[in-house]
Amino acid sequence: MDDAAHTTDTAPSIDLLVVGAGPTGLMAGLVARRRGLSAQVVDPKPGPTRESRAIVIQSRSMEILDQLGLVAPVLDGAQAAGRIRIRQGGPGVGADFAAAQQGDTPFPGARVFEQSRTEHLLADALATEGAPVRYGHGLVSFTADPSADEGVEALIDGPDGPVRVRARWLIGADGASSPVRHRLGLPFEGVTDEATFCVADLHGVRGIETGALTARFGRQRFAILFPLGGGGHARLIWLHGGAEPDQEEALAGAREDLGIRYERVDWFSAYRVHHGVAARFRQGPVLLAGDAAHVHSPVGGQGMNTGLQDAHHLVNLLADVASGLREPGQLERYEAERRPVALTLVRIVDRGFGVIARPGRGTAFARRRARDLLAVLAPRLLASPAGHRLGGWLGQYRIHYHPVPDGEPLPRWARDRAVGRRLLPTDGNREALRAMTWQLHVVGADEAVRPQVPSAVAGPFFGAGPRRGEAPGRETRADRGTDAGRGPRSDRDSAARMLLVRPDGFVAASWPLHAGTAAASDVADALRAYGIPPGRAGGPSA
Known part of the structure; x- marks a missing residue:
């Protein structure tokens, strides 16, 4: 009809x-x-x-809210959480992921x-x-x-x-x-978890630390507590078992196995998770x-x-x-x-949690060994150079959008390690990035000639980009693996460069500067790759 x-x-x-x-x-x-x-x-x-x-609002989302002028209410009203405490009896061991994010984002840690x-x-x-x-x-x-x-x-x-x-x-x-x-x-490609996922908002929870996530290891179960506010207000997340329990059955299991003590329940839900x-x-x-x-x-x-x-x-x-x-x-x-990005999240975060959190005696021994190992390694790992990478993945700002399809050689404008990663928001460029426009940023030079780009592209802005070798230019072994066979890296490029930055803050192209000028062919190649018709390229905007 x-x-x-x-x-x-x-x-x-x-x-x-x-x-x-x-x-x-x-x-x-x-x-x-x-x-x-x-x-x-x-x-x-x-x-x-x-x-x-x-x-939970992670660091990258905070940066977006900052761009929209909405970050202040979250900073004022959220419960900050920058540590993970690994605990089951005794004081527990803390791992500081907010410290690992310092210098890489204006908003280290998570906000509840x-x-x-x-x-x-x-x-x-x-x-x-x-x-x-x-x-x-x-x-x-x-x-x-x-x-x-x-x-x-x-x-x-x-x-x-x-x-x-x-x-x-x-x-x-x-x-x-x-x-x-x-x-x-x-x-919708994926799997449904065999176990039941349980979520409860509790008040008067004992043994949690304000400003920290708490991991609890039991004989049968694993759980994470997220702080929601003062007075022991917390979100408890755990896998219960195969059948969908009612509230009292599920929470009784959490009390007995995980030692969770609380005064009242605000909200409870149990469901199967589809990844x-x-x-x-x-x-x-x-x-x-x-x-x-x-x-x-x-x-x-x-x-x-x-x-x-x-x-x-x-x-x-x-x-x-x-x-x-x-x-x-x-x-x-x-x-x-x-x-x-979604596929990686499902593969690493969801499947990893499903393995360690699955209830039953079969995984209990592995969980206890993992707890003891994490208690020793997690603080050291987050304090190491690798901790910056882990912090970036957790905060979702360490994302790499490859500028050309896999298997294609990297053109000159794409060889800089910063290309495809978000421009590090610094005190010098945060105001410019809030404009949500295409922009030019110059690194390693005090002056440069604006290339033939559309008038809608703002800039150039000087000295506000990442320092060479720092975020977003850090490279991991995994990064090198995804780039294998794609062409030479940027190590031999000139230190002075001009970055073309997208409205979402990610670097679209990087052009070496020679006598303050980028090669016209490099500029034209990059514009063509991003679907910017050559006819739209013009001189500086008024």
């Missing part, structure tokens, strides 16, 4: 329709507004989530800030921007040509009846059971982000952060295409860059 027969109104065309008003969808809507796109976020729920749900507060923060900002979330409005259907770069027609049902919305793009940020993903027919990643993140003008694209266990405090960064990355790309700065074919970069 034709949906038009039921449509009571037709909304004007917009650039972006976002389905889902969780943290991912709200971030997408807000970045769209800041980048000049007309956007609408819809969700059938009556308002922001009331439950705490996801609770409940999802309900994150949603309110982002939704209020959207309302202030003149684009309030349309709560109580759910997606009924949509049509889109999977071979086209843009063009979606959607039917949205609300209190006043169905409304037809036409948009250039649609983002499905509608959760793990995503109707958008199902309508696209995209497989999965969508086969594709894009089909024509419809794109997936957050839990709609990938689902993780909440143990590492990574899932919500990955969704926030999906949205930030994707909408900046859409805005570049909408402005005509980049060719529509560049939309393929979203999946090419963000899907590997």
Whole structure:
């Protein structure tokens, strides 16, 4: 039946329709507004989530909130957590991951800030921007040509009846059971954990340290406690067993095996966790982000952060295409860059937790040995040079977007180790990076000639980039492995260089400077690789 027969109104065309008003969808809507796109976020729920749900904001997400001017409420209202305590009887041993992140991010450590507060923060900002979330409005259907770069027609049902919305793009940020993903027919590749995942918000918990995560090792179980505030307010996460227990059965197991003592329960949930990643993140003008694209266990405090960064990355790309700065074919970069991040997270964080946290006597001995080993090695490891890399992975700022496809030789503009990594936010460049524009940054020189780039590219800014050999230029053995066969590195390049930085803060290209000038061919090659038509290149902006 034709949906038009039921449509009571037709909304004007917009650039972006976002389905889902969780943290991912709200971030997408807000970045769209800041980048000049007309956007609408819809969700059938009556308002922001009331439950705490996801609770951890990592360093990279804090940097994004800083770019949006929203970091202060989180700094003021969050419970900082920068240590991990490994404890089962006795005082325990502490490992300081915030110290390992010092100098690599302005926001070392994790912030415990409940999802309900994150949603309110982002939704209020959207309302202030003149684009309030349309709560109580759910997606009924949509049509889109999977071979086209843009063009979606959607039917949205609300209190006043169905409304037809036409948009250039649609983002499905509608959760793990995503109707958008199902309508696209995209497989969700992964596995469901055999054990039941339990989550409880507790008050009056004994033996936890404010400002630290606490790992508990029992005979049958492993758990992590996240501090939520004073008075022993904490989130407990653990795997219970095969059957889904009720609240009292699950918590009785935690009390008996893990020695958890508390005064009252605020909230409890038990469910099976599906670790999965969508086969594709894009089909024509419809794109997936957050839990709609990938689902993780909440143990590492990574899932919500990955969704926030999906949205930030994707909408900046859409805005570049909408402005005509980049060719529509560049939309393929979203999946090419963000899907590997999700796959790595599932492989390392989720599977690793599933092994160590699985209940039963079969893994108990291994857990006890792991506890003793971690108690000795974790503090030393985080204090070593390798600790900076671990801190970067945990904080989600140590991400590498390869500038050219695997197997292709690296052109000169891509040989710098900084290319594909986020520009280290320093006191000298943080204000510039807040502008969320393409920028030029000069390192190792006090002056340089602006190359032939579009007038929309700001700069150059001087002396605000990473020092040579420091973040984001640190290289690991794993980094070298992923770059094997891709061409020579940057060691022989000139120390003076000009960086082309994307609106999301990642370095797109690096050009050696000779007498303050970058080679025109290097500049043209990089612009071409990022889909910036040569005809758009011009002199300095006024």
